[in-house]
Amino acid sequence: MAFDIDKYTATSVAVHWGDLDLESFREHPLDDTSLRTLRYMTDVEYHTVCYTRDLLTTPSHRDPDVSAFMTMWNREEFWHGEALAAVLHMHGVTVQYDELKAKRLKLGWKDRLDPIKQSVLGTLVGSDFIATHMAWGAANEWSAITAYNRMAELEENPVLAELLRRIAKQEARHVAFYTSQARARLAASTKAQKLTRFALKRFWAPVGSTIMERDDVVHVMTHLMSGDAGRDAARKVDRSIASLPGLEDLRIVEDALDGLGIAADGDDRVSIR
Amino acid sequence: MRAQETDVEGAADFDVAAFTRSAHGNLRDAVDVEAIRVSPREAQLLGILCVLEGATMAHLRNVLVTATHKDARVTAFLVTWAFEKFWVADALSSVSGSGSTPTGSLPGGPVRRATGGILAGRSIVGAHMVAGYLDDLVLDVAYDTVESDAAPPLRELLAVIRGTKSRHTAFFLSEATRRLASDQRSARLAERGIRREAWPIGAPLLDAATRDAFTASVFGGDVRADHAEHVAHAIAVLPGIRARTASELARTLVKGA
Numbered sequence: 001m002a003f004d005i006d007k008y009t010a011t012s013v014a015v016h017w018g019d020l021d022l023e024s025f026r027e028h029p030l031d032d033t034s035l036r037t038l039r040y041m042t043d044v045e046y047h048t049v050c051y052t053r054d055l056l057t058t059p060s061h062r063d064p065d066v067s068a069f070m071t072m073w074n075r076e077e078f079w080h081g082e083a084l085a086a087v088l089h090m091h092g093v094t095v096q097y098d099e100l101k102a103k104r105l106k107l108g109w110k111d112r113l114d115p116i117k118q119s120v121l122g123t124l125v126g127s128d129f130i131a132t133h134m135a136w137g138a139a140n141e142w143s144a145i146t147a148y149n150r151m152a153e154l155e156e157n158p159v160l161a162e163l164l165r166r167i168a169k170q171e172a173r174h175v176a177f178y179t180s181q182a183r184a185r186l187a188a189s190t191k192a193q194k195l196t197r198f199a200l201k202r203f204w205a206p207v208g209s210t211i212m213e214r215d216d217v218v219h220v221m222t223h224l225m226s227g228d229a230g231r232d233a234a235r236k237v238d239r240s241i242a243s244l245p246g247l248e249d250l251r252i253v254e255d256a257l258d259g260l261g262i263a264a265d266g267d268d269r270v271s272i273r
Numbered sequence: 274m275r276a277q278e279t280d281v282e283g284a285a286d287f288d289v290a291a292f293t294r295s296a297h298g299n300l301r302d303a304v305d306v307e308a309i310r311v312s313p314r315e316a317q318l319l320g321i322l323c324v325l326e327g328a329t330m331a332h333l334r335n336v337l338v339t340a341t342h343k344d345a346r347v348t349a350f351l352v353t354w355a356f357e358k359f360w361v362a363d364a365l366s367s368v369s370g371s372g373s374t375p376t377g378s379l380p381g382g383p384v385r386r387a388t389g390g391i392l393a394g395r396s397i398v399g400a401h402m403v404a405g406y407l408d409d410l411v412l413d414v415a416y417d418t419v420e421s422d423a424a425p426p427l428r429e430l431l432a433v434i435r436g437t438k439s440r441h442t443a444f445f446l447s448e449a450t451r452r453l454a455s456d457q458r459s460a461r462l463a464e465r466g467i468r469r470e471a472w473p474i475g476a477p478l479l480d481a482a483t484r485d486a487f488t489a490s491v492f493g494g495d496v497r498a499d500h501a502e503h504v505a506h507a508i509a510v511l512p513g514i515r516a517r518t519a520s521e522l523a524r525t526l527v528k529g530a
Binding site for chain 1 (some may be wrong): 289293296306329330331333334337342343344345346348356359376377382383384387390488
């Protein structure tokens with residue numbers, strides 16, 4: 001079913017948490033492992049604008065539906081960052097503009113050259129490049145939902161679980177947009193399928209990998225995606241990605257976890273506690 | 274997200290966190306947009322304003338490939354700015370009967386802008402703040418023009434739109450002032466942008482005839498030429514902007530982009 005962009009924009013809101021008892025974290029605080037993961041998630045949500053930059057280098061911005069989606073999506077992701085930052089704040093951690101800026105500045109030349117690379121590729125490949133960005137976005141959003149759901153399961157904290165559920169619900173609408181775009185564009189072009197398959201297989205990495213330190217990526221993946229349950233969740237994301245036209249049998253999430261040395265079996269979180 | 278950045282001299286006096294928390298969404302919630310009736314002349318100018326307000330993603334395409342995207346305080350503002358302008362354009366589209374908000378690309382493109390951005394470094398942020406401020410000044414004159422003969426229902430909508438936009442203008446002015454005051458290179462880049470770019474920012478998305486119609490409506494005639502002088506004066510008082518650059522700007526506005 002086609003994504004209803006008018007309905008999406010009309011109902012897009014900042015995630016709310018005013019009714020949640022965040023004060024309860026003062027009595028029942030999250031442990032350091034969880035706080036580190038939560039901080040990673042917060043930073044990634046705030047850094048969404050960096051992904052927007054890459055998406056805008058393609059001709060996709062000329063499509064009114066894509067343009068409208070990006071406007072709302074950016075704001076929703078920003079507010080996911082704000083919501084998670086509110087939880088961190090209850091633990092004495094304040095996220096500052098300067099810190100986020102410092103992380104972006106640290107990315108150096110690769111980050112400066114990326115938009116040029118993306119734009120040249122987009123020009124060479126043409127509109128099929130949009131399909132790749134849409135499939136990539138879908139993979140990222142599926143991963144994000146999985147990460148939030150896993151965090152909620154592992155923590156068993158009702159306040160955090162509810163907040164993460166609300167965030168994941170918004171991410172699900174983002175998935176719907178990206179998959180509807182990717183499915184249609186991939187179905188229409190064998191070249192787009194081949195390019196997307198190659199790009200995802202060769203270059204995809206867990207969300208945040210390009211911005212955060214490798215140690216942090218390994219920490220979060222070990223925390224959320226290790227063990228039998230974590231690996232099952234990863235396989236589920238891979239199956240979703242593989243359901244897109246031309247992407248059959250892709251297993252990019254499992255491959256990424258293997259590449260990071262994340263345990264594929266055993267009890268959850270054994271290796272991190 | 275809290276706290277202000279420390280690598281730009283002068284205190285940032287605009288509260289971005291408060292701005293993001295109190296963003297204005299769908300204007301149809303505040304005003305009965307469908308009930309507003311406009312003349313063909315008003316419809317034309319409102320339709321043009323819809324295109325100009327809706328140029329956010331086209332503008333961000335050029336802006337985010339530079340060091341501006343690294344400044345988390347600025348991007349927090351821009352995310353909310355784009356959201357508010359989306360709904361401004363939506364209301365203008367409805368009132369003018371122009372249908373969905375048109376989109377397109379602005380001159381430059383990511384490769385040229387990113388390359389220029391690498392050379393400009395962080396000084397480009399100040400130039401982008403001046404661009405946002407100048408865009409708002411020009412559009413404000415256009416809103417003045419529409420408002421001069423508008424019936425009360427349209428005036429009500431314009432008041433909501435201008436109220437929304439006044440916070441954008443305040444941010445751009447505050448940021449432009451402190452960044453240009455502390456960075457001469459930023460002022461030079463801002464001047465180059467004033468001279469080289471079309472104003473308002475979204476003007477290149479309009480065809481030549483529509484651009485001419487906008488210029489004639491907003492800056493045509495002796496009285497309206499004063500509006501161009503007013504915009505130029507507001508730009509001239511920014512730190513490091515020379516009177517010559519402002520005068521050129523006034524002439525360009527009257528002549529058309």
